[in-house]
Amino acid sequence: MISMMKQTTGLHAFFPRVFREMGAMLFFILANLIATSVSAASGGTPDASDVHAEVQYDITVQIDPVGRKIEGRTVITANTPDELTLMLGRRFEVMHARIDGSSLGPAATSGNMRGWRIHGEQQIPRRIEMHWRGELAPLDASLDHQQTLGRNEPASSEAGTFLPDSSGWYPYIAGKLASYRVAIELPAGQRGIVAGRLIEESESGERYRARFEFPSPTGGIDLMAGPYTVESRGMRGTGGKPIQLRTYFHRQIADLAPAYLDAVKGYIELYESWVGEYPFTEFSVVSSPTPTGFGMPTLTYLGIEVLRLPFIRATSLGHEVLHNWWGNGVYPDYARGNWSEGLTTFMADYAYKERESPEAAREMRRGWLRDFAALAPGQDAPLTTFTSRTHGATQIVGYNKAAMVFLMLRDLLGRDTFDRALHAFWREQRFRIASWADLQRAFETVSGRDLRSFFDQWLSRPGAPALVLAEAKRARSDSGHVITVALEQGTPAYRLRVPVAIRTEGGEEFRTLDLESARQVFTFDVHNKPLEVILDPDLRLFRRLKSDEAPPILRQIMVDRTTVTVLLPESGEARNAAETLATKLQNRAPKLVASDKLPAAPSVVIGLRDQVDAxxxxxxxxxxxxxVAGKGSAEAWTLSRSDGVTLAVVSARDAASLAALTRPLPHYGRQSYVVFEDAKMIGRGAWPTRAQAVKID
Known part of the structure; x- marks a missing residue:
């Protein structure tokens, strides 16, 4: 479920917005400029009073959710002599616009945005005023999660309003961090929220009003509103700092509020003890009528149905709380790679599995390695190029691989040193833009070790080492037995600490072998007669698994851009359902091939049961x-053909059963087989793996 989440605000929303408007090259230039100019940024935190943004927004906005109308007034104070670009969504009508008392003049348009060039001026501050209004798009609750993430329209209905920062729903200065004050006015019965500190709220007559502030530099403003029931609870953070927790829930899930407030309190306490003081003064959980998963400073915005899932409080919620440290408390230097998703995955999703059991943690590591094995050659990229998740391949690298890099680093340095380095990194970089190099420096300083080769190979190189346990043999010695083990890898070689297990007549023994070349032979003693040598038995090394170590999973045909599709229904509802499902599975228009011959490429075959069997x-x-045979109304499974090509098969009882798979099946990519009764999963699993092992005679 974590894969559904998307961190959106702070610089994480700011940079993608700039990227769409200004192009890739300027994006990276801007990222570097901000990295060198911003010294601190925070919101809703009382100890940030000495931090000032060059740009401040003072926004008052009235929203009519039923009529889908918005009207706003903004005063922008710019304390910079730089040339500026003022932006606003093209769908909005400008009623009045002035700078320092003079007309702003005509705007240039590009895509869904319009912009005004404001010449540099030595006399500061500059004051920009704008009065705007417009119509919001209808909120479409029928969209699935991927479609919701792909839209940047400001949308509204009585059930909810979501104005993403990327939609340009308010006037903003492109390329500048800003502090803000936002006053929201809504009809009675509605509640609104933006990231930051709630200063005041009131409801009188037919109107609800609330005022928020984010007093230090941040990247953008997302606004959410709805017919919320609000529950609140206070807690004390490190040093006794008061922190206000709230839920903004639709009436149908209002009973979940106490459990969510308890969970948030627990996560803040956990990460304060692990990382450092919570950087804000509040945290809210806000429900959405669409299947949304967003994280922002001081809040998370989750779909109603997502919040109902019983495991969300134990998994995804903690991930989003932790982003207030990594991502919204320390900003990633996106021009040099986004480290925050990997570190958050490691310290949230993976940490929860470690607390559950060693077996659960190992299974998560297995899932990460299986996912990476599902990528076709050329689909991955160095971690230094990862900015945000756009499809399955980027998640596998930016979240999973990065998380495993932190695991290997902890294994190398030890837990105590690793945690002390994280404390130091947080103290030094909070509310700053930090890079992988800053992380490396923190770990080197605390550990006293040179970690250049470790970070260079895992961050700068695409792919992963492909290890082979080439040979294992034994000989007698005075102290017992001598084992000779040969390990091989591709070139250029990685420097690896390779765990091996030796199964002996007296039990298992473990060694860590330092592999630095394409082929290396190791010799060591064991007391009891050795029977077998097993490579990386606990799956703690990031590597490309061999085919028998990673039997096929559904994700392989989902992320492989060479996958072709065989649709067995020739016409009618079943054909339409099959084509829609193929599009959802691959997140693109499927490449259709005829069903009369076996494709040479990785394939997905979709049809009714009789058609599939034939x-x-x-x-x-x-x-x-x-x-899967004879169970449920539909099933999907994978197989490896004799020529090594992966095939996924989707089979259903009838057209309606096939159509019911459209939403749920894409979420089961880590499985080798899944069985459904209508849209409900009733069975799933992965084909057994087999570790690399060599028996010793």
Missing amino acids: WLAKNKLPERPEI
């Missing part, structure tokens, strides 16, 4: 596995 038999492929 197609498998015709192509001399294994019939449907017993574990």
Whole structure:
């Protein structure tokens, strides 16, 4: 479920917005400029009074959710002599616009935005005033999560309003961090929120009003509103600092508020003890009528149905709370790679599995390695190029691989040193833009070790080492037995600490072998007679698994851009359902091929049960596995053909059962097989893996 989440505000929203408006080259130039000019940024935190932004927004906005109308007034104070670009969404009508008392003049338009060039001026501050209004798009609750993430329209209905920063719903200065004050006015019964500190709120007659502030530099403003029931609870953070916790929930889930407030309190206490003081004065959980998953400073915005899932409080919620330290408390230097998603995944999702059991943590590591094995050659990229998740491949690298890099670093340095380095990094970089190099420097300083080779190979190189346990043999010695082990990897070689297990007549023994070349032979003693050597038995090394170590999963055909699609229904509802499902599975228009021959490329085959059985038999492929046969209304499974090509098969009882898979099936990419009854998953699993091992005679 964490894969559904998207961190949106702070610089994480700011940079993608700039990227869309200004182009890739300027994006990276701007990132570097900000990295050298911003010394601190925070919001809703009382100890940030000495931090001042060059730009301040004072916004008053009235929203009519039923009529989908918005009207606002903004005063922008710019304490900089720089040339500025003022931006506003093109859908909005400008009623009045002036700078220092003079007309702002005509705007240039590009895409869905319009902009005004404001010449540099030595006399500061400059005051920009704008009165604007417009119509909001209808909020479409039928969209799935991916479609919701892909839209940047400001949308509204009685059930909810979401004005993403990227939609240009308010006038802003492009390329500048800013502090802000926002006053929201809504009809009675509605409540609104933006990131920051709630200063005051009131409801009288037919109107609700609230005022928020974010007093220090940040990247953008997202606004949410709805017919919320608000619950609040106070807590004391480190040093006794008061922190206000709130839920803004739709009536149908209002009963979940106490449990969510308890969970947020627990996460803040956990990460204050692990990292350092919570950087803000509040945190809110806000419900959305769409299947949303967003994280912002001081709040998270989650779909109603997502919040109902019983495991969200134990997983995704903590991930979003932790982003207030990593991502919104220390800003990633996106021009040099976004480290915050990997560190948050490691300290939230993975940490929760470690607390659950060693087996659960190992299974998560197995999932990460399986996911990476599902990528086709050329689909991954160095971690220094990762900015945000755009599709499955970027998540596998930017979240999973990065998290495992932190795991390997902890294994290398030890838990105590690792945690002390994180404390130091937080103390030094809070409310600053920090890079992977800053992280490396913190770990080197605390550990006293040169970590250049570790960070260089894991951050700058795409891919992963492909290790082979090439040989293992034994000989007698005076002290017992001598084992000789040969390890191989590709070139250029990685420097690796390779765990191996030696199964002996007296139990298991473990060694860590320092591999630095393409082939290396190691010799060591064991007391009891060795029977078998096993490579990386606990899956603690990021590497490309061999085919028998990573049987096929559904994600392989989802992320592989060479995947082709065979649709067995020729017409009618079943054909339409099959084509829609293929599009959802691959997140693109499918490349269709004829069903009369076996494709040479990785393939997904979709059809009704009789059609699927006939197609498998015709192509001399294994019939449907017993574990899915005769169960539910639909099933999907993977198989490896004799030529090594991966095939995914989706089979359903009828057209309606096929259509019911459209939403749920794409979320089961880590499985080798899934069984559904209508849209409900009733069975799933992954084909067994087999570790690399060599028996010793």
